[in-house]
Amino acid sequence: MRPSFAHFPITPHAVLCGLAILFAVAGCASLPPPTAELDAARQALARAEAADADQYAALEVAQARAALERAQAAMARGRDDDARHAAVAATADADLAHVLSRAATIRAEYAQQQARIRALRERLQMDAMVSRTSPLDLAPAAAASPQRLQALDADPRLNAFAQYERLQARQALAAAQAASKRERAAAEQLAERRVGIAEQAARIEAARREIDRLEREHSELLVEASRRDAERARAEAERLRMEAQVQAEEAARLRAQAEQAEAVLDTAQIDQGARVAAAREKEAALARKEAELVTGAKLPPVHKDAQGNEVFVLAGDAFGSGQAQLTAKAAASVQALGIYLKALGAGSAQVFGHTDSQGEAEANRALSQRRADAVRAALANAGVSRNRISAQGQGETVPLADNATASGRAKNRRVEIVVAD
Numbered sequence: 001m002r003p004s005f006a007h008f009p010i011t012p013h014a015v016l017c018g019l020a021i022l023f024a025v026a027g028c029a030s031l032p033p034p035t036a037e038l039d040a041a042r043q044a045l046a047r048a049e050a051a052d053a054d055q056y057a058a059l060e061v062a063q064a065r066a067a068l069e070r071a072q073a074a075m076a077r078g079r080d081d082d083a084r085h086a087a088v089a090a091t092a093d094a095d096l097a098h099v100l101s102r103a104a105t106i107r108a109e110y111a112q113q114q115a116r117i118r119a120l121r122e123r124l125q126m127d128a129m130v131s132r133t134s135p136l137d138l139a140p141a142a143a144a145s146p147q148r149l150q151a152l153d154a155d156p157r158l159n160a161f162a163q164y165e166r167l168q169a170r171q172a173l174a175a176a177q178a179a180s181k182r183e184r185a186a187a188e189q190l191a192e193r194r195v196g197i198a199e200q201a202a203r204i205e206a207a208r209r210e211i212d213r214l215e216r217e218h219s220e221l222l223v224e225a226s227r228r229d230a231e232r233a234r235a236e237a238e239r240l241r242m243e244a245q246v247q248a249e250e251a252a253r254l255r256a257q258a259e260q261a262e263a264v265l266d267t268a269q270i271d272q273g274a275r276v277a278a279a280r281e282k283e284a285a286l287a288r289k290e291a292e293l294v295t296g297a298k299l300p301p302v303h304k305d306a307q308g309n310e311v312f313v314l315a316g317d318a319f320g321s322g323q324a325q326l327t328a329k330a331a332a333s334v335q336a337l338g339i340y341l342k343a344l345g346a347g348s349a350q351v352f353g354h355t356d357s358q359g360e361a362e363a364n365r366a367l368s369q370r371r372a373d374a375v376r377a378a379l380a381n382a383g384v385s386r387n388r389i390s391a392q393g394q395g396e397t398v399p400l401a402d403n404a405t406a407s408g409r410a411k412n413r414r415v416e417i418v419v420a421d
Contacts, residue, residue, distance in 0.1 A: 033080050034071070037087035041068050044094035048101065057100035064093035085186065092172075092193045099165075099200040106207045107136050113214040120221045124228065135206035145188070145195040146173055152199055161205035165198040223293050230286040230343065237283050240275055287343035294339060297332035300417070309420045312337055314375065316413025324370035326378060334375055338382020341419065349384065350418045351375045353393040356409035361395060368415075369393025375415050 045064050053061040067090035075083035121128065135157065143151065149169050153159055172191035179187035292298055300312040318330035326334060341349060353368030353375075372391035380386045401408035 034075060034084035034087055037084050037091070038068075038071055038075065041071060041087045041090035041094065044091045044098070048094045048097040051098050051101040051105070053094075053097035053101045055101070056104040057097035060093050060097035060100060064090045064097060067093055085183075089186070089190060092190055092197070095165075095197050096193055096200075099197050099204060102204050103136050103200055103207075106204055106211070107134065110134050110136070110207055110211055110214075113211055113218065117214060117218050117221065120218065120225065124221065124225055132210070135203045135210060138203060145169075145192045149173065149195050149198065152195075152202060158202040158206055162198050162201035165194070165201040169194040169198040223290075226286065226290045226293055230283070230290050233283040233286050284340075284344060287340050290343065291336040291339035295332050295336040297329070297336045299336050299340060300333050305418065307420075309418050312417040312419070314415040314417075316410055318415065319371055319374075322367065324367065324374050326374055331378060334378040335382045337417065338379040338384050341379065341388075342383040347388070347419055347421050349379065349389045350420070351379075351389060351391040352398075352416045352418065353391070353395075354398055354412060354414050354416070355396050356412040357396040357399070357403040358409065365393050365395030365397075367393070368395050371415050375417065379417075 041064070045061070045068060048057070048061050048064065067086050071083045071086035071090055074080075074086060118128070138155075138157070149166065152166065169191070172187075172194040176184065176187035176191040288299060300314050302310050302312045305311050314330055314334070318326055318333075320327070341347070351372045353370075353372035355364040355368050357364070369391070370393070372393050376386075376389045376391040379389055396403070396412070399408075399412045400414075401411040403409050403412060
């Protein structure tokens with residue numbers, strides 16, 4: 001979606017274009033050929049066409065094309081004043097087509113955002129969203145063009161927007177007042193069009209601001225939905241755990257009665273254990289998703305060791321060369337890991353720092369210890385109890401690859417966080 005020219009800064013070029021409008025409607029005979037006005041009209045028409053004006057503002061874009069054709073024909077015949085008037089009118093028609101097209105697409109986007117939030121609030125069983133009138137649906141003042149522009153300037157909902165378009169409208173109104181009697185009707189029509197463009201552009205900017213607010217609200221609701229899903233998963237896991245405990249007690253009683261009943265109940269326990277394991281896996285997945293949504297960062301890469309423990313790995317680029325301070329990206333990843341571990345509750349985390357074999361062994365061991373301590377502190381800051389975390393620097397003693405190559409040394413520079421149940 002192309003950005004509205006409502007956001008263009010008011011540059012010296014813009015002021016010169018406004019002065020050109022004044023001269024055009026005033027019929028100044030000393031102006032040079034209207035090449036700049038024709039170029040401006042072509043550019044305005046191109047903007048309107050790119051915004052799908054043929055679909056949303058067919059009449060206005062057709063008027064712009066017709067006016068541009070008249071301007072080109074007049075210039076070819078050497079009638080510069082007629083060409084200038086037609087080019088200025090073509091630019092205004094094209095600008096109006098552009099803002100009408102932008103308003104249509106913004107209105108659809110606004111409705112889509114409202115529908116998304118409404119559906120999410122219903123899913124979360126929250127109060128219905130407060131209904132707000134779209135800025136695009138604000139009624140313009142029913143008055144002459146000067147009064148409409150004054151009303152726009154005085155409207156606290158809109159007066160911060162469309163500064164460039166309002167400048168063009170003021171210039172067009174001034175030109176209409178200065179126009180000769182013969183040209184006043186056309187000048188007033190142009191001024192009315194420019195005021196309408198300013199009104200529509202201000203509403204578009206206000207609607208865009210409201211859409212940004214709706215997007216932020218939607219993101220906050222997604223985080224809340226994720227949190228509630230995680231709570232439900234934890235409750236389900238606890239229910240299944242209690243259910244499994246009751247069934248285990250019943251199984252112990254039945255084993256005393258008959259071997260056949262014991263076999264049947266063993267099968268039931270296995271099935272129940274699988275359900276509990278599946279619930280725990282779902283809880284862990286939701287906890288991971290919640291942590292990544294809250295921090296905006298991914299957890300470190302993870303694998304399972306021979307004992308089935310999760311091993312999260314921070315590569316060597318998580319720290320500066322020879323440093324023990326986490327980079328911003330690595331710190332965010334460790335924060336996400338801490339939130340994840342806190343959500344899971346039980347279990348311990350062992351942090352092991354490793355280096356390659358470059359330099360002295362004792363210096364490498366000390367550096368690996370500092371890096372392990374830094375990760376432990378970051379996990380604690382994220383909410384994990386310090387009693388659950390240990391940190392140990394192992395220096396170069398536990399390599400993963402051959403230190404003789406650069407790639408091997410890069411693999412050996414790491415910090416591992418081993419999470420045990």
